[in-house]
Amino acid sequence: MIDLSASTSSASPDSPRVSAYGMSLSDWEEWLGAQGQPKFRAKQLVEWIFGKRAKTFSEMSNLGAALRQRLEASFSLARLPVSKVSGSQDTTRKFLFRLEDGRYVETVMIPASVSFAGERSDRITLCVSSQVGCAYGCKFCASGLAGFTRNLSAGEIVGQVITAEEEGNEVVRNMVFMGMGEPLANLPRLAKALEILNAPWGLNIGARHMTVSTSGLAPQIEKLAEIPMQIRLAISLHGATDEVRDRIMPVNAKYNIDRLFRSLAVWKEQKKQMVTFEYILIEGVNDDVEQARILAKRTRALRAKINLIPYNTVEGLPWKRPSEQQQQAFLSVLRKAGVSATLRTEKGHDINAACGQLRLKEETAEGLVVSAVAS
Numbered sequence: 180m181i182d183l184s185a186s187t188s189s190a191s192p193d194s195p196r197v198s199a200y201g202m203s204l205s206d207w208e209e210w211l212g213a214q215g216q217p218k219f220r221a222k223q224l225v226e227w228i229f230g231k232r233a234k235t236f237s238e239m240s241n242l243g244a245a246l247r248q249r250l251e252a253s254f255s256l257a258r259l260p261v262s263k264v265s266g267s268q269d270t271t272r273k274f275l276f277r278l279e280d281g282r283y284v285e286t287v288m289i290p291a292s293v294s295f296a297g298e299r300s301d302r303i304t305l306c307v308s309s310q311v312g313c314a315y316g317c318k319f320c321a322s323g324l325a326g327f328t329r330n331l332s333a334g335e336i337v338g339q340v341i342t343a344e345e346e347g348n349e350v351v352r353n354m355v356f357m358g359m360g361e362p363l364a365n366l367p368r369l370a371k372a373l374e375i376l377n378a379p380w381g382l383n384i385g386a387r388h389m390t391v392s393t394s395g396l397a398p399q400i401e402k403l404a405e406i407p408m409q410i411r412l413a414i415s416l417h418g419a420t421d422e423v424r425d426r427i428m429p430v431n432a433k434y435n436i437d438r439l440f441r442s443l444a445v446w447k448e449q450k451k452q453m454v455t456f457e458y459i460l461i462e463g464v465n466d467d468v469e470q471a472r473i474l475a476k477r478t479r480a481l482r483a484k485i486n487l488i489p490y491n492t493v494e495g496l497p498w499k500r501p502s503e504q505q506q507q508a509f510l511s512v513l514r515k516a517g518v519s520a521t522l523r524t525e526k527g528h529d530i531n532a533a534c535g536q537l538r539l540k541e542e543t544a545e546g547l548v549v550s551a552v553a554s
């Protein structure tokens with residue numbers, strides 16, 4: 180049985196068709212088999228969908244007319260409608276996509292010239308969303324403000340890449356799951372999307388060029404480690420002790436720092452890979468040099484890399500960015516302890532700390548946001 184729940188969005192009554200972007204090669208083989216079609220048609224289909232980027236089934240000239248009609252009735256090749264684009268080709272560009280059910284997600288395109296997550300890539304990086312809203316309620320994050328609405332389907336995750344490539348006129352070769360939502364809370368759909376994004380018959384993006392970022396869902400990190408793909412892992416840590424983390428990240432009450440680091444040991448054992456930690460520096464909350472000392476001790480054994488991100492103000496939230504002197508002092512403690520660490524210095528590059536702001540404004544304007552849970 181094809182598990183279409185991973186492929187479909189929360190289908191609107193007007194559009195019950197399944198997104199073709201969430202269908203893997205084996206899903207197609209199964210569906211085509213049920214239609215009495217030979218297996219090789221699946222390869223032809225994915226070539227049209229991901230290789231040639233067909234916009235309609237009618238242009239798939241090597242498929243019979245009856246099959247094309249059945250495909251048309253059951254599947255959609257629609258791109259995600261673009262509601263707004265902000266930024267320019269030289270800076271980060273934010274796409275606000277309107278989903279079938281009227282909800283919004285943000286996707287951010289970062290040009291090669293802009294350093295991201297502590298590194299300057301020679302490739303375009305796309306930051307994608309995995310959920311509408313987020314249930315994890317980190318106190319500094321815009322995405323958590325209105326709570327959780329729903330998971331994105333695999334088709335909607337892959338659809339962000341396909342649409343952003345077309346709208347941005349770029350080929351995406353680097354991806355981070357750091358947009359709206361907690362990707363590991365949507366693991367089945369994330370796993371399906373990763374398969375499609377990585378496969379040679381799909382978008383053919385190298386596994387080492389895809390980073391999944393999590394707030395620390397320890398059991399799901401262990402499950403992700405079982406996926407036989409050399410994807411990268413980033414942890415939104417933002418505190419080196421339970422005391423600090425408890426204050427700003429409710430997820431810590433469920434999976435505290437010891438539990439999180441046990442799951443990272445599993446990851447390291449499976450993947451033999453370096454883990455990246457994201458650490459947003461917030462004045463008077465987690466920017467004390469004592470936190471830096473504990474952070475260095477905790478992360479050294481993992482051969483980890485730490486990206487320090489000075490906090491960007493979010494409307495409606497009380498937190499502030501520490502002084503530059505304090506940021507440098509924190510960085511210096513880490514470096515002196517032999518930890519690989521970077522401090523983001525670019526201005527106007529706010530996608531980590533301010534994810535979800537654009538979407539929040541749009542949904543509030545349309546009355547879709549019902550409650551705000553800002554502290």
Ligand code: SF4
Nearest residue numbers: 313316317320323360
């Ligand atoms: S930081 Fe990530 S996990 Fe936390 S509320 Fe924001 S989107 Fe959710």
